[in-house]
Amino acid sequence: MTAQDHQPIISFKDFSFRYKAQQQPTLKNISFDIYSGEKVLILGPSGSGKSTLAKCINGIIPNKNAGEITGTALINNRAITAVNIFERAQDVATILQDSNAQFVGLSVGEDIAFYLENRNTPVKKMHVAVENVAKFVGLEKQLNQIPFNLSGGEKQRTTIAGSMHGEAPIMVFDEPLAALNPQMCDQVMHIIDRLNKEKNKTILIVEHRLEEVLQQAVDRVLVMNDGQIVLSGTPDEILASNKLPALGIQEPLYLNLIKQVYGSLATKQNIWNVDVLAVEPYIKQFKRYLNQESNYYRNKQDNIGAPIIKIRNGQFKYDQRTALILPNLDIYQGETISLIGKNGAGKSTLAKILTGMLKLQQGTITAFNKDYHNLTLQEIGHNIAYIMQDPDKMLIKDTVFAEVAFSLELQNLSSTEINERVTTILKLTDLYKMRTWPVTALSYGQKKRLTIAAVLVLEPKCIILDEPTAGQDYAHYQEIMTFVKKLNQKMQVTIILITHNMQLALEYTDRALVINQGKIVADKRPFEILTDPKLVSENGLALTSIYRLGLKMGLDAKKLVALSNNRK
Amino acid sequence: MNNTFVIDYVPGKTKLQQLQGISKLALLGVMLIFIMISFDIRVLVPMFIFNTGLVIATKPSWQKIKGLLYFILITNTINVLLMYLVSPDIGPQSIGSKHVIFEIIGRYNLSVETLFYLGVRFLKIMCMFVASLWFILSITPSQLAQGLYKLHVPYRICTVVALGLRAIPDILRDYQAINQALQMRGLELDKRRASVFKRLKHAMMIVIPLILTTFEQVDTIASAMDLRLYGSTKKRSYYIEKPLTKVDYLALAVAGLLLLVLIAYCLGVVLHTQVGASRIWYPR
Numbered sequence: 038m039t040a041q042d043h044q045p046i047i048s049f050k051d052f053s054f055r056y057k058a059q060q061q062p063t064l065k066n067i068s069f070d071i072y073s074g075e076k077v078l079i080l081g082p083s084g085s086g087k088s089t090l091a092k093c094i095n096g097i098i099p100n101k102n103a104g105e106i107t108g109t110a111l112i113n114n115r116a117i118t119a120v121n122i123f124e125r126a127q128d129v130a131t132i133l134q135d136s137n138a139q140f141v142g143l144s145v146g147e148d149i150a151f152y153l154e155n156r157n158t159p160v161k162k163m164h165v166a167v168e169n170v171a172k173f174v175g176l177e178k179q180l181n182q183i184p185f186n187l188s189g190g191e192k193q194r195t196t197i198a199g200s201m202h203g204e205a206p207i208m209v210f211d212e213p214l215a216a217l218n219p220q221m222c223d224q225v226m227h228i229i230d231r232l233n234k235e236k237n238k239t240i241l242i243v244e245h246r247l248e249e250v251l252q253q254a255v256d257r258v259l260v261m262n263d264g265q266i267v268l269s270g271t272p273d274e275i276l277a278s279n280k281l282p283a284l285g286i287q288e289p290l291y292l293n294l295i296k297q298v299y300g301s302l303a304t305k306q307n308i309w310n311v312d313v314l315a316v317e318p319y320i321k322q323f324k325r326y327l328n329q330e331s332n333y334y335r336n337k338q339d340n341i342g343a344p345i346i347k348i349r350n351g352q353f354k355y356d357q358r359t360a361l362i363l364p365n366l367d368i369y370q371g372e373t374i375s376l377i378g379k380n381g382a383g384k385s386t387l388a389k390i391l392t393g394m395l396k397l398q399q400g401t402i403t404a405f406n407k408d409y410h411n412l413t414l415q416e417i418g419h420n421i422a423y424i425m426q427d428p429d430k431m432l433i434k435d436t437v438f439a440e441v442a443f444s445l446e447l448q449n450l451s452s453t454e455i456n457e458r459v460t461t462i463l464k465l466t467d468l469y470k471m472r473t474w475p476v477t478a479l480s481y482g483q484k485k486r487l488t489i490a491a492v493l494v495l496e497p498k499c500i501i502l503d504e505p506t507a508g509q510d511y512a513h514y515q516e517i518m519t520f521v522k523k524l525n526q527k528m529q530v531t532i533i534l535i536t537h538n539m540q541l542a543l544e545y546t547d548r549a550l551v552i553n554q555g556k557i558v559a560d561k562r563p564f565e566i567l568t569d570p571k572l573v574s575e576n577g578l579a580l581t582s583i584y585r586l587g588l589k590m591g592l593d594a595k596k597l598v599a600l601s602n603n604r605k
Numbered sequence: 606m607n608n609t610f611v612i613d614y615v616p617g618k619t620k621l622q623q624l625q626g627i628s629k630l631a632l633l634g635v636m637l638i639f640i641m642i643s644f645d646i647r648v649l650v651p652m653f654i655f656n657t658g659l660v661i662a663t664k665p666s667w668q669k670i671k672g673l674l675y676f677i678l679i680t681n682t683i684n685v686l687l688m689y690l691v692s693p694d695i696g697p698q699s700i701g702s703k704h705v706i707f708e709i710i711g712r713y714n715l716s717v718e719t720l721f722y723l724g725v726r727f728l729k730i731m732c733m734f735v736a737s738l739w740f741i742l743s744i745t746p747s748q749l750a751q752g753l754y755k756l757h758v759p760y761r762i763c764t765v766v767a768l769g770l771r772a773i774p775d776i777l778r779d780y781q782a783i784n785q786a787l788q789m790r791g792l793e794l795d796k797r798r799a800s801v802f803k804r805l806k807h808a809m810m811i812v813i814p815l816i817l818t819t820f821e822q823v824d825t826i827a828s829a830m831d832l833r834l835y836g837s838t839k840k841r842s843y844y845i846e847k848p849l850t851k852v853d854y855l856a857l858a859v860a861g862l863l864l865l866v867l868i869a870y871c872l873g874v875v876l877h878t879q880v881g882a883s884r885i886w887y888p889r
Contacts (some may be wrong), residue, residue: 133832142833156834183614233748
């Protein structure tokens with residue numbers, strides 16, 4: 038479609054916005070046009086202003102969040118300052134980031150119907166409409182399910198279905214992939230693509246996970262940084278610009294590898310997805326790359342010690358039918374392990390058993406040869422630390438120093454000893470300069486680091502992190518994980534990650550436990566799991582793009598994944 | 606969801622649970638008023654039997670109700686004992702005659718009238734409990750909201766009720782997660798190691814992050830509701846609303862009948878000059 042054909046459906050001209058409570062504008066001199074039927078990705082790191090831009094489009098700004106606006110912003114030919122939030126909803130349907138918190142109804146059906154209920158739609162008509170949209174997203178058999186039993190992907194699809202009723206021509210997706218495993222990402226991106234093609238919706242996707250979004254074609258990408266649009270173009274143009282890493286955005290893995298192996302890109306066309314990429318120019322170089330090393334099983338970490346946690350004949354029953362069975366499991370000092378599995382497969386349960394939050398009904402679990410049965414959580418906490426996904430749930434003190442000192446104060450240690458130990462930890466975690474800061478003044482990544490510092494002060498031998506990178510952009514993700522890796526290497530702390538981010542498992546762990554229907558179905562190196570099509574499809578995972586690249590080149594794809602991983 | 610939680614989120618399979626919200630609300634409303642205004646064993650005994658029957662009709666699991674039942678039994682017993690300690694002659698005072706069974710010490714003696722009075726009082730509270738219990742066991746938050754709306758309660762209030770009940774399990778889960786994470790950071794909440802006082806003091810610390818995270822969630826859900834036009838119209842419809850069934854009409858008929866009996870009863874009380882709620886019916 039050509040831009041000259043018709044009026045833009047969204048048009049921003051020299052638009053700036055400053056939140057009432059802030060000194061500096063969050064959006065600065067933004068100009069862009071989006072045309073009806075386009076599918077546009079708004080890409081940018083956290084804090085780049087992309088969510089604020091989405092709020093301007095869906096009417097939350099200026100109707101709910103007040104602030105100062107300069108310039109113009111027209112949506113469907115009406116200025117954003119001229120309509121209230123309900124009128125705006127006729128133009129724009131929004132799918133918010135947190136699919137759990139926005140679940141209003143008490144069942145899938147009710148939640149999908151919420152919009153219709155609010156418009157006082159007659160009940161019979163409502164049921165027909167709900168069934169129609171539920172079919173579109175593939176949830177027609179789950180209308181009676183309650184939110185507690187749904188996976189992240191099902192919740193996301195429920196919300197999408199619920200936003201389809203108003204026939205709004207524009208749909209805005211605010212980080213739709215934040216909490217999803219690779220398979221669900223694919224499903225959701227596929228539904229978004231169908232909304233664009235079959236229902237002719239104009240689609241705006243706000244995301245920082247570029248490679249996952251590009252599983253399906255996108256017309257245009259707007260890259261935001263520091264409140265401005267710094268790049269704009271087709272996915273190919275954006276990827277060929279080589280500017281993404283500097284902006285804190287992760288390049289697709291296959292492109293990154295090609296640049297490393299081949300030195301540059303042979304062509305700037307059709308590079309947005311492995312499936313459309315022409316691989317011929319690169320094959321020779323890749324063959325050489327694969328041949329230079331014969332032993333691709335990088336030696337296991339040399340700093341692995343004795344087993345610290347042992348489970349023998351363990352069993353945990355949820356109810357009559359389902360149970361987590363753990364015949365024999367050893368976790369060694371200094372290991373890095375990822376726990377992988379679908380929602381409800383049992384990975385959180387295993388983590389809770391390792392921390393002592395849940396007790397085995399059969400068998401034994403010991404840490405440093407002490408049986409958990411005789412220990413309280415507080416005592417287990419001296420050896421094994423647990424970091425929740427949301428740092429706000431773990432932080433209870435006013436200042437950074439007090440937060441780290443908390444655990445030691447409970448032990449009635451002398452103030453000199455507390456001072457000494459807290460200072461050591463703060464220096465180790467690079468928080469020493471902020472020791473007097475209020476906890477609320479920290480960024481998300483700093484808070485996460487603080488939660489780790491707060492447990493580290495107890496000198497645990499093993500740290501379990503629940504989804505340490507969920508919802509984090511690449512820069513923050515790297516910041517957190519580099520730090521965790523350092524702890525592992527310098528202090529021989531065992532690291533266990535619960536995650537559905539496969540790149541994380543691949544890059545930062547040497548052992549992966551895959552859990553499916555209450556059993557550990559694989560206990561291998563992460564790259565072996567991610568290159569096993571059967572394991573991948575049964576456990577909600579996806580084959581990495583590097584593997585697909587290797588297959589397309591007709592090379593040893595498994596070795597390619599292993600080698601590319603070793604380089605890091 | 607853990608099955609010891611009292612509120613259900615999916616309508617159960619029994620006839621009572623399948624009733625529409627308005628039928629359950631009407632039945633509960635009439636019976637609660639009746640129980641509250643009467644101090645009359647002729648009303649309370651049938652009410653108790655009927656409501657206990659309704660509780661059984663929801664086929665509750667013993668796990669689910671035993672905690673509540675013990676709690677009410679214990680507090681109610683304490684209540685009655687305290688009442689006796691404060692005024693051992695409460696029975697004779699409100700009934701007007703006194704037949705002492707045996708003297709205990711000083712002004713404390715046990716009379717037939719006091720025993721009867723305290724017994725009725727005990728029964729009255731148990732009646733209210735079983736009436737509330739079948740209602741709680743049989744209604745989902747959505748049915749409650751829709752039922753209230755049918756009774757012309759403004760829908761904003763209905764939504765607050767439904768969302769509040771919907772949030773309870775989330776908040777409980779958050780509470781438990783925060784609690785356990787803090788225990789691992791050295792907060793001793795295990796009864797094997799810390800005193801009750803210490804545990805209470807420590808438990809208070811959990812409240813801070815809990816409130817903060819809850820506020821955040823409230824903000825998100827408010828935005829989500831606005832974006833889906835909540836509050837844009839005066840009236841609202843409910844997805845779960847179904848046409849009334851025969852059982853619904855039966856329940857409404859029983860409620861109507863009870864209302865008539867209630868009115869007749871009130872008139873009777875007035876005409877027989879037994880005015881005043883503290884007056885108690887006593888067989889003579």
